[in-house]
Amino acid sequence: MNSVIQKATRVIIKVGSSLVTNDGRGLDHNAIARWAAQIAALRALGKQVVLVSSGAIAEGMLRLGFEKRPTDIHELQACAAVGQMGLAQIYETSFRAHQLGTAQVLLTHADLADRERYLNARSTLTTLLRMGVVPIINENDTVVTDEIKFGDNDTLGALVANLIEADALIILTDQRGLYSADPRKDPAAHLITHGRAGDLALEAMAGGAGSSLGRGGMLTKILAAKRAAKSGAHTVIAFGREEDVLTRLANGEAIGTELAAQTGHLTARKQWMADHLHTAGQVVLDAGAVQKLTQDGKSLLPIGVIGVKGEFGRGAVITCVAEDGSAVARGMSNYTSAETRKIMRRPSAEIEAILGFLEGKELVHRDNMVLL
Numbered sequence: 001m002n003s004v005i006q007k008a009t010r011v012i013i014k015v016g017s018s019l020v021t022n023d024g025r026g027l028d029h030n031a032i033a034r035w036a037a038q039i040a041a042l043r044a045l046g047k048q049v050v051l052v053s054s055g056a057i058a059e060g061m062l063r064l065g066f067e068k069r070p071t072d073i074h075e076l077q078a079c080a081a082v083g084q085m086g087l088a089q090i091y092e093t094s095f096r097a098h099q100l101g102t103a104q105v106l107l108t109h110a111d112l113a114d115r116e117r118y119l120n121a122r123s124t125l126t127t128l129l130r131m132g133v134v135p136i137i138n139e140n141d142t143v144v145t146d147e148i149k150f151g152d153n154d155t156l157g158a159l160v161a162n163l164i165e166a167d168a169l170i171i172l173t174d175q176r177g178l179y180s181a182d183p184r185k186d187p188a189a190h191l192i193t194h195g196r197a198g199d200l201a202l203e204a205m206a207g208g209a210g211s212s213l214g215r216g217g218m219l220t221k222i223l224a225a226k227r228a229a230k231s232g233a234h235t236v237i238a239f240g241r242e243e244d245v246l247t248r249l250a251n252g253e254a255i256g257t258e259l260a261a262q263t264g265h266l267t268a269r270k271q272w273m274a275d276h277l278h279t280a281g282q283v284v285l286d287a288g289a290v291q292k293l294t295q296d297g298k299s300l301l302p303i304g305v306i307g308v309k310g311e312f313g314r315g316a317v318i319t320c321v322a323e324d325g326s327a328v329a330r331g332m333s334n335y336t337s338a339e340t341r342k343i344m345r346r347p348s349a350e351i352e353a354i355l356g357f358l359e360g361k362e363l364v365h366r367d368n369m370v371l372l
């Protein structure tokens with residue numbers, strides 16, 4: 001038994017290049033239809049699923065008539081741009097068969113390192129999930145070249161797990177999981193069924209890149225598990241063509257390699273916030289707001305703010321202090337300091353009229369906050 005996926009309510013599933021393609025050129029429509037059916041079953045169990053799928057380059061190669069993977073980086077980018085249309089098309093059709101809508105989300109690592117974009121991506125994804133849509137994520141290969149060189153969606157999967165605080169990351173690949181050595185080179189290698197995310201011994205077992213299409217190999221998967229664990233997500237690495245792999249994992253079956261996170265979401269978030277000792281600014285809360293945050297577990301609304309100190313941008317980590325100056329909480333602000341000065345002491349229903357837009361009715365959402 002393995003209850004990690006069974007217990008998870010928010011899951012990122014990453015489907016690698018080596019799996020999603022038909023012998024390296026074009027997409028395997030039948031395999032994609034099977035994953036869509038299984039993801040629909042997971043949704044019916046009440047799980048929210050985000051799919052990170054590779055395969056754009058492979059499909060673009062087919063559509064543009066390349067026999068071999070081009071070496072020119074801009075030709076690869078062109079393949080990705082053309083192929084992404086096919087990838088979106090096939091996922092939309094496959095999920096539609098199960099009455100599920102899909103959304104295309106193209107991201108770069110830099111997007112997630114930028115606070116404002118991070119918050120925007122997070123809000124978009126959580127809104128899509130709330131609406132019952134399955135977001136399909138890939139790298140935005142048009143605007144970056146580093147990622148295309150390494151071809152690594154494992155890292156992207158982990159970053160997305162951090163972004164929306166997923167409970168689990170499932171990495172589907174062309175091997176049954178992590179082996180004690182690369183099974184393509186060492187026939188005596190055995191499957192590692194359990195491990196601790198972040199254990200350095202695992203990194204030594206994972207060799208370099210695997211197939212000619214997938215570039216990351218097992219090492220990027222192990223590093224992705226380590227990264228995902230930073231926000232409390234567990235990782236499972238499994239063979240994507242194993243029959244009903246996703247639904248069986250959701251039923252608690254032990255398949256592949258499970259790499260467990262050692263800290264829960266809350267501890268992880270606190271650690272992350274603790275890294276921001278030098279916050280960009282402060283907001284002063286009235287007694288009612290302090291009570292809402294500390295006693296009732298609520299978000300901070302602008303109406304409870306009576307002062308703003310310092311200058312900060314949207315997405316900055318700020319400190320919420322009581323009138324006597326004692327620190328109450330720390331969190332990411334939905335509004336800049338200038339905007340906060342305009343909307344403080346005012347009801348959230350007026351934000352849009354005051355600023356001309358609404359980023360959220362909260363100044364700091366509960367999910368982006370830790371109490372001190």
Ligand SMILES: Nc1ncnc2c1ncn2[C@@H]1O[C@H](COP(=O)(O)OP(=O)(O)O)[C@@H](O)[C@H]1O
Nearest residue numbers: 016017018173179181207210211214216217218
């Ligand atoms: N210890 C290991 N256990 C399993 N696979 C390994 C290991 N070391 C290296 N590999 C290689 O990693 C490959 C999977 O990585 P990759 O081809 O990048 O897949 P994907 O496209 O799914 O990301 C496997 O086919 C295998 O050859």
Ligand SMILES: N[C@@H](CCC(=O)OP(=O)(O)O)C(=O)O
Nearest residue numbers: 016017055056057151153214
């Ligand atoms: N973004 C690109 C490549 C991503 C990629 O190959 O990643 P991986 O599946 O981790 O080896 C694509 O869609 O073709």
